Amino acid sequence: MSYFLGIDAGGSNCRARLIAADGTVIGTGQGGTANARIGLEPLYATLRAVSDQSIAEAGLARDQVAAIRAGMGIAGISRPGVRDALADFAFPFASVAYETDAFIANLGAHGGADGAILILGTGSIAQVRVEGRDFTIGGYGFPISDEGSGAALGLSAMRHALRALDGRTRATPLSRAVTERFGHDTARAIAWMDAASPKDYGSFAPLVMDHAEADDAIARSIVEDAVQHIERFIETIFERGATRCALLGGLAPRMQPWLRARTVAGLSAPMGDALDGALLLAGYGRTAR
Structure with missing residues (x-):
């Protein structure tokens, strides 16, 4: 049996959701700041902590943990060298896919289909998917960017x-x-x-x-x-x-x-949240391209 783990690692907090193959939520996790700017070691520690929380809540055995397919959206991973460094992160899972937090938020908002989001929080960024092609608008960082934030x-x-x-x-x-x-x-x-x-x-x-x-x-x-x-x-x-x-x-x-x-x-209501997008990234349901 497969399990799917979604993680939304942002500038303010880090959340995890673990589901069974039928979509039932069996575990969750919550942590603090988890973007790439805090450093790779603290980032890894937070990702492991929220993963372990969700696994403990689900009560999975070691062989079941090895069947987990994970998708993680991490703020700041577009910074030079970060994606390469993520390859050294050790997780006991069948697979781990990484993307930005905006990417998984857009996947979740439109169920993996084409669409866009404009995120207005501490910062601002638009994430867009058109005919399966993904790109961002803005989001270069404060104070040069983040208009309307x-x-x-x-x-x-x-x-x-x-x-x-x-x-x-x-x-x-x-x-x-x-x-x-x-x-x-x-x-x-x-x-x-x-x-x-x-x-x-x-x-x-x-x-x-x-x-x-x-x-x-x-x-x-x-x-x-x-x-x-x-x-x-x-x-x-x-x-x-x-x-x-x-x-x-x-x-x-x-x-x-x-x-x-x-x-x-002209705006649309989101179909799901960033954790739904992280689970799509992991491979649950419709596989994200």
């Missing part, structure tokens, strides 16, 4: 807030809420920015959305600028040949009401 919203909020402290623009509830985190002290804000990660900037995104929905002028301008980027992302996805597009990511539900009605009408 949580990190981009946070960066804009910091810029506006510091200008308000200088008196170059009028303070609003959003700018005051942002600078309050630093005691309204420009020097403290600059010190924070020296070490801030995209995730740190993204922590301001809910604040920006809250104030935009409350009609704060600065917050609205930030969100409206982000919407222009998102609209153009979606237009490009269809121009590049996609027939379906789903909006994914933690920021997507809050951004969707700001999009034009005709844009929303």
